[in-house]
Each structure stands twice: as C-alpha cells, then as structure tokens.
Amino acid sequence: MSLNKSEKNFKKEYFTENRELLDAMEMSLLALEKDGSDSDSINSIFRSVHTIKGNSGMFGYDKIGEFTHLLENLLVCVRNGKVELSDDMTALLLECHDFMMNLIDYFEDDCNTYLDPENTKIFETLAEKINEYLEHPACEAAIASSSLSEVTSCCDDEMTVCNDCWHISLRFGESVFQNGLDPYSFIRYLTEKGEIQHIRTVSDRIPEGEYMNPELCYLGFEIDFRSAVTKSDIENIFEFVKEDCEIRILPPRTGISDYVRLIETLPEKPMRIGEMLREIGSLTSSELERALQLQNIQGKISLDETEKDFVGKILVDEKMIQKPVLEAALEKQQSVRRREESDRRTIRVEAEKLDRLINLIGELVITGSNVKQISESEEKTGLVKAVNDMSKLIEEIRGSSMGIRMVQIGETFSRFERVVRDLSRERGKKINFVVMGGETELDKTLIDKLADPLIHLIRNSVDHGIGTPEERVKAGKPAVGTLTLNAFHETGSIVIEVKDDGSGLNRDKILEKAIEQGLARADQVYQDFEIQQLIFQPGFSTAAEVTNISGRGVGMDVVKKNIESLRGNVMIESEPGEGTTMRIHLPLTLAIIDGFMVRIAGSHYVLPLDMVTECTEVHRDDLDLREGGNYINLRGDVLPFMKMRDFFMEKGEEPVKHKVVVVEHARRKVGLIVDELVGEFQTVIKPLGKIFNRLQWISGSTILGTGEVAYILDIPRLIQAE
Amino acid sequence: MKLRIMKKKGEDDTIILTMIGELTIYTVAKLKTVLLNELKAFSGIVLNLSGIDEADTAGFQLLLFLRREAQSAGKTVVIDETSARVKSIFSLYNELI
Numbered sequence: 155m156s157l158n159k160s161e162k163n164f165k166k167e168y169f170t171e172n173r174e175l176l177d178a179m180e181m182s183l184l185a186l187e188k189d190g191s192d193s194d195s196i197n198s199i200f201r202s203v204h205t206i207k208g209n210s211g212m213f214g215y216d217k218i219g220e221f222t223h224l225l226e227n228l229l230v231c232v233r234n235g236k237v238e239l240s241d242d243m244t245a246l247l248l249e250c251h252d253f254m255m256n257l258i259d260y261f262e263d264d265c266n267t268y269l270d271p272e273n274t275k276i277f278e279t280l281a282e283k284i285n286e287y288l289e290h291p292a293c294e295a296a297i298a299s300s301s302l303s304e305v306t307s308c309c310d311d312e313m314t315v316c317n318d319c320w321h322i323s324l325r326f327g328e329s330v331f332q333n334g335l336d337p338y339s340f341i342r343y344l345t346e347k348g349e350i351q352h353i354r355t356v357s358d359r360i361p362e363g364e365y366m367n368p369e370l371c372y373l374g375f376e377i378d379f380r381s382a383v384t385k386s387d388i389e390n391i392f393e394f395v396k397e398d399c400e401i402r403i404l405p406p407r408t409g410i411s412d413y414v415r416l417i418e419t420l421p422e423k424p425m426r427i428g429e430m431l432r433e434i435g436s437l438t439s440s441e442l443e444r445a446l447q448l449q450n451i452q453g454k455i456s457l458d459e460t461e462k463d464f465v466g467k468i469l470v471d472e473k474m475i476q477k478p479v480l481e482a483a484l485e486k487q488q489s490v491r492r493r494e495e496s497d498r499r500t501i502r503v504e505a506e507k508l509d510r511l512i513n514l515i516g517e518l519v520i521t522g523s524n525v526k527q528i529s530e531s532e533e534k535t536g537l538v539k540a541v542n543d544m545s546k547l548i549e550e551i552r553g554s555s556m557g558i559r560m561v562q563i564g565e566t567f568s569r570f571e572r573v574v575r576d577l578s579r580e581r582g583k584k585i586n587f588v589v590m591g592g593e594t595e596l597d598k599t600l601i602d603k604l605a606d607p608l609i610h611l612i613r614n615s616v617d618h619g620i621g622t623p624e625e626r627v628k629a630g631k632p633a634v635g636t637l638t639l640n641a642f643h644e645t646g647s648i649v650i651e652v653k654d655d656g657s658g659l660n661r662d663k664i665l666e667k668a669i670e671q672g673l674a675r676a677d678q679v680y681q682d683f684e685i686q687q688l689i690f691q692p693g694f695s696t697a698a699e700v701t702n703i704s705g706r707g708v709g710m711d712v713v714k715k716n717i718e719s720l721r722g723n724v725m726i727e728s729e730p731g732e733g734t735t736m737r738i739h740l741p742l743t744l745a746i747i748d749g750f751m752v753r754i755a756g757s758h759y760v761l762p763l764d765m766v767t768e769c770t771e772v773h774r775d776d777l778d779l780r781e782g783g784n785y786i787n788l789r790g791d792v793l794p795f796m797k798m799r800d801f802f803m804e805k806g807e808e809p810v811k812h813k814v815v816v817v818e819h820a821r822r823k824v825g826l827i828v829d830e831l832v833g834e835f836q837t838v839i840k841p842l843g844k845i846f847n848r849l850q851w852i853s854g855s856t857i858l859g860t861g862e863v864a865y866i867l868d869i870p871r872l873i874q875a876e
Numbered sequence: 877m878k879l880r881i882m883k884k885k886g887e888d889d890t891i892i893l894t895m896i897g898e899l900t901i902y903t904v905a906k907l908k909t910v911l912l913n914e915l916k917a918f919s920g921i922v923l924n925l926s927g928i929d930e931a932d933t934a935g936f937q938l939l940l941f942l943r944r945e946a947q948s949a950g951k952t953v954v955i956d957e958t959s960a961r962v963k964s965i966f967s968l969y970n971e972l973i
Contacts, residue, residue: 331901336932338965345968353970357940362948363912368904368938375969 168213169262175202176255183251184571187244193233197349199247200229206254217269218257221277224284225250231293234382246283248572253280315413318406319351320388321436322377323416327398328370335395337373343391348381352434358422376427378434404436413437414445505598508558515555520857522548523835527858559599563641563650564592566601570612574637577616584623584634585616591641596648600740603720604650607713611652611736612637614710619656619734629731631655644739647722647764647819653735659728661685668694686726690714721853723870725820739820739870749856751832751864752815755804758864760837760856761826765817765869769831772812777827786825788816795825796872801851819870826872837866851875879903881910890920892956896927899935899962911942920952928959936965 179202182195189195207222225247231237253276260273269277287293322344326337344350356374360366379388385403392401402419404412413431417424428446431437437445522545529541567589578585620626620635627633638653661682668674668688680688688694692711717724722740741762749760772786777797785792795814798804814825837856846852853868879897886892891914897903914921921942928935939955946953955973958966966973 331932331934336934338933338936338968341968353968355940355969355971357937357944360937360941360944363945366908366941368908368934368941369901371933371937373933373937 165213168209169258172206172209172258173255175206176251176258178202179251180248180572181568183244183247184575186239187241187575190239196229196233196239200226200233203229215257215261217277218254218261221250221254221257221281224281224288227288227293228284231287231290236293237287237290243287246280250280250284253277315407315410315437315441317378317436317438318380319436320348320377320379320381320383320385320406321404321408321413321416321431322379322388323374323400323402323404323420324377324392325356325374325400325421326371326395327400328372330371330395330398331369333398335398337371337375337395337399340392340395341375341377344377344379344388347383347387347391348379351378351380352436353377354430354434356422356430358426376430376434376436378436410441410445413441417445503558512555512559515552518548519552519837523837524858527860556597559597560595561598561601562592563594563596563601564589566605566608567592567639567641569605570609570639573609573612574616577613578620581616582622583616583620585620586634586636588636588638589640590638594641594643594648596641596740600648600720603716604738604740607716607738608639608650608652610710610713611738612639615652615654615656615734615736619654619658621657625657629657644821647739647741650738650740651735652738653733655733658730658732658734659686659689659726661730664688686728689726690724721868721870723820723874737820749835749837749866750815751835752813752826752828753830753832754798754802754828755806757802757804758832758858758862759798759828760835760864760866761815761817761869762866763834765819766815767818767823768816770814770816770825772814772827774808774810774812777812786814788825793823793825795827797827799827799829817869817873819873822873824873826867837864879907881907883914886920886922888920889918890922890952891918892922892924894924894927898930899925899928899938900930900932901934904934904938908938908941911938912945915942915946915949915951915953918951920954921946923953923955924957925955925962926957926959928962931959931961931965933965935962936969936971940971 179199182198186192186195203222203225207219210218232239354376359372388403392399402416417427420427428442432439432442526541526545529537571587574585574587615637623633636655640651642649664685665674669676671693673688673691673694690710714724717738720740722738725737728734748763750763750766751758751760784795786795809829812827813831814827816823816825851868851872852865854866855863856866858864879895882894884892943953958973
C-alpha cells in the first residue's frame, strides 16, 4: 500500500489517537471495576470503542472495526444491565483492551491490514467469549432494539428515517430565566436518562446589539437523544418548563413527514434547520434531500433562490462529486482533535528538538558564566552591568526552557494502577492503590527512566510487602492493603515514595538469606540500616519461590543502579508489622544546576545550591580542640561535619577561620568545612570520562571562565559516607 | 457585588477582562453594557473566566451573543481561561470555548 505524505501523517494521528482512546478506556475500566454502578465510566468506554471503530473503518482496518463492533454490542448489553458487570466481565473487557492495543502496535509496525495467524487466533478466542454473552436472549433483544449495527442504517423504507435516536427540539420562551428556570438543568437531567448523541444550540433568535436583552432567553436546542425511555418520560423531564418552552419530540425511526412538519413549524428557515438536523445526525443527507423535496412538492414551503442554490451545493458536495469518504471523515476527526487541543492548549513537540534546544542553552549558560567572570576582572562598570543583565536573561531562558521539559508525574502514576490490579489478582491479594502528589512536576527524561524502577518497587510491595487478606486479618489489619505512591518536592530534590502497609522487612529472613547467598557473614552484627542495604545487593532474593515477577534476585540492585545513574538514591524505611516505605530522592533537573562554589586549598568545588541550607563560620581552634567526634553545635542541634581538606587530603596552611556550608539531603544535614565561600555559580554538569568512574565523591566537572576546572561534589554520596 | 471585573490592556489593542464571581441572570444585564463598550473601544476582548464560580444559561447566552457581535464587527473575543463551571456549561451545550 503506497501512501502519500499527508495520508501517512493521518495514519500516524490515527494510531496516536487510538492509543489515547485506549488509555482512556483502561482508566475507565479500572474505575468501573471499583464502582460497578459508575455510568459515566461505562459511557466513556463506550465512546472510546465507538470512536475507534469509526476511525478504523475509514482507514480500512476492518479487523479492528469488526472487533470493536462486537465489543460495542457487548457494551450495549452491559450498559442496559442485560449482562451482569461481574469481575469476569471487567477482566474480559481488559483483555479486549489489551488485544486492541496489540492490534494497534501490530498494524503500525506492519503496513498491511491483515492479521497474522497468531493474532487471528486471539481474535477468535475473544470473539467467542464475547459471543457467549451476546447469545443470551436478553442481550439479543437489547442489541436489536439499540441496533447499533451499521447494517440497519440502510433503511428499506423510503419514508422513514434511519436514525434510531429520539429527536428533541426545544425553543425556550423569553421569560424562562426570569421565572427562575435554567435550561441547563433540564438538559443536564436528560443526560441522566440517556445519552445526548449530539446537541446543537440554536442562537439565531438572539437580537443584535442593544436590542438584545440579556435577561431574556432566546435560545433553542436541537438534540439527538439515545435512550430507552418513552415519549412521556421525556415530556416529564420538561414538565416544569412546559409553559415556557416549545417542545417537539420525534421518536426514533419516525416518518420523514414528521421531520417535514418539524421543519415547517420551527421558527428558523427550513434550510437552516435542515442543515442542523443533518449536522447532529438526526437526518442523513439523502433524507434531508427527500424531506426538502417533499416540502417543495407539497408546496407548503417555497425556498427562495439562494436557499435553492444552497441545497444544490449540499447535493453536489455530498453526492454528485462524491468527496472521498476518507477526506470527509478525516475532517471530522480533525475538528474533534482541534476541540480537544483547544481544551488542553498544548502542542506536541518532538523530544529531540527540545533536547537540542536544551543542549544549546547549556552551552549558552557556560559561555555566559565565562563572559561574566572575564568582565568582572576587566573592571569596566558599563560592561559588567550589561553582562549582568545578560546573565539574568540567560538564567530566565534556562529556567523556562527547563520548565518545558517538566511533566506532571500523575500520568505515569496512573499507569501503575493496572499493574497493581493485575498483580494483586494474580497473587490473591486485595490492594487499594492510592496516588498522591500526581501534580508534582519533574523532568520528562527522568520520568521515562523512572518507570521501570518504580514498577519494580511496586511489584516488590505487592509481592513481598502486602500479605494475603487472611494473613492481614490474622495480623490485626484490614483485609485490604494500601499501596501509596506519593511524589513531592524537598530541598532541591524530588521525592517519590512507594509505601505499603504490609508486614515490613523481615530482618531475620533477610539476614538468613544473605548469609546463605554469601552476601553477609554469620559472625558479624549488622545494623538495621545495613540489613536494609543488603537487599540492594546483586543476586539477593528472599522469595521462597521464584515467581514470574520477582524473586529471581535481579531487581533491587538494578533499581538502585538505575536511580543512581539519575544522580538519585533509594532509601528504605521499614517498621516490622507496620509496612515499608521505599523513598527515591532525585535531583530536579539533569543537566544544568545552580551551583555554589567554594574553595578548598587550591581547588574550586561546586555544590548544588538547592542542597545548601546555610553557611556559617567556625574558628579553627573550635574544631581542633574538640574531642569525641566530628560534631559542632548548630543553634543547639548536633551537626556532624566533614573537614574537606582532610577528606581530599589537601595540604598547606589552613585559614584561621573556617567556613561551614550546611548541606542537606534525604533529611540528613552535614556541615562541610571549607576554606572560602566563592559564591553562587550557574553551571552545566559535564560528566567525567570513564577513567574517572571510580572517583566517588565527584559527580561531574565544570569549566570556569579562567579555564580552570571545578569539580561538582556529589553531596548525596558525601552524606552517606559521613 | 456579585461580579467583579478587572481590566488590563493586552497586546494588539485588546483588553483583558478578568471576571470573578457569578456569570448568571443576576449579572448579565450590567455585564452586557460593559462588554459592548469594551468591544467598541478595542479590537479584541480576551476573557479570563477562571474566577467564575457560578454560571447559568443566561451567562452562556451572553457569551454567544458577544462572540457573534464581535464577529460581525470584525473583532475577536477569546476566552483565555475558564473555570470548571463555565466549561461544564459549554460542553453540555457542545459549544467551543
């Protein structure tokens, strides 16, 4: 199949859109599983499937079309309550969802529209399952009455319309508002009794300029309404407003003559009404044509010349020239997309373009810092001022361009809901999944790289942390466990917690296993903290049996490595019997940091400014005379300190007064004793080459204006080392 | 006062109107005068409705009216930000914001 470029783009959009729809469907399915009576969810699933079906039809993916059609029928039965929404049913629906996702992937990779044998087999198995439900007599009746099937849209009878929805035509009286009634509430109520397929606001009667009295109602609505209610049910909805509103209700599949009468009696011009009816789908083009012809023959209405032209135009557009269906349908798809996009007001940008921009800005920041340092040594006030202004701008550019990359983590979090659901089913556990801080923003690259480690931690919690309902009840806990995913900001880092209320880490079991696996020694006494670190050792596993998810001993060490490669770290907090919290600390951004420069002997070092909480001074004697450990008194708190000179084994004359930079990471504070505070310094992290891999306390380097190299201290590591 | 309107000049001869309060039958009469005057004075209106916590069909109708008036005068009306309440009305009536 050869495609021209625009068609290719449309295809790309088709796949993107369908994936979004499937995501939405998954969310709704999960919501539905929690609350079976949630009619919004089932309607939204229905809409997703329906749209996918429409889209697939026009791109010739008949298999997807066929499948969604089946699924749609099933959903009709579920919606009408003909089929019970059991756990089996949601499981089946989820299975169907996964299959459709597979199909989308399959067709995107492969350019044909046929199925391979493997997928055909799945297709048949699922279709069989669905048909089992559908063959139920109650179901057959439901499908027949709702007749979603496209086949029925070609009516044999020339004089009835195909549309299977009620048509409701409302013209509100001018005094509606003043009588304290709001059309909104009535139409809103309609949505509770069925589904508004289409609605069109008729605002033609609003007078112009000063003649318009905003306290009078000039509005009308044409509504295409799908519901199993009777005419009197609909009339009852509008009972309160019936004095103030002209209501016309046409039943599904009514005669065209009814529509002719409707068109005649409505106050707007026939063509305008006709167009609206066509637009909302109450009449098809050919039916509209027939209706208007009918009017002409009967001579009840005479179209004026311009209107006749208009009819002609519609006919030419719709029938004679036969605009390709694809194009028309695409247009419709585009307009839906436009609406969605104007809602969200976002644009899609290729990640690569963004990366290029960020890289360039990184270079700009370095150059800017260089220029600034040089200008300061030149001592020309004009230049210094100009450079300062420029630096400020660069900083702003940097800030907002980093902001572009920031994405809310909520979407990623919600994807885990399915993981938790599937896993807890499989393991026979009951788990309530709670997401907090979903609006926390972090770098897109970080989010992408976080997904796998997070899934692993979640799986661990489900597998090892939270027990089965019986075990939990025995331990005096509610049968349903809680797994919380939480994200928030904390002193320059982002913290993500995976928290369960399970049994906590089993100290003895871990130690026993570790000894067994040669990771620990039996004759050594371990602190809690050290025991916890054991589970991050390569090859460690406590699971009694190896499952397909965890227990193979590959995992926690990989999690730790992955997170450390993002300059973050993982901590465990665990209380036996109370639960376990895995806490991931991550830097805010990857490439550029606000640094704080200090001097230690002859070298410059940069600390991430976010982690610096304060600076203070201490006399040399106070340090030297201290006995019993490296602690100083910070306003009554004990503050451990590290003498950076000793740490880096720098020699030479020490200054009389030492500066202390207090840094904080992962809720621990440490004072770093340095020679001199140089000041704030915006810097781009240049990773060190491979040969420097073993330099533990340095996370990167940066080049100063003078050409000198400054090292960036790895504060998290330093604090851990302390 | 049920509706407060804050005015700020925008780019390209537009006026930014930030409304806080209710956009209902109780406020539409006054609001209409304000809106028409602004539409006369500027070539575009940008509405920030994020502070509208109460709205009804009368308010909706006024916005439709304003949009049509602007169109026939060759001017623009843009709803920049809206509140959930305003959004729910527009979406029920299937009108674009």
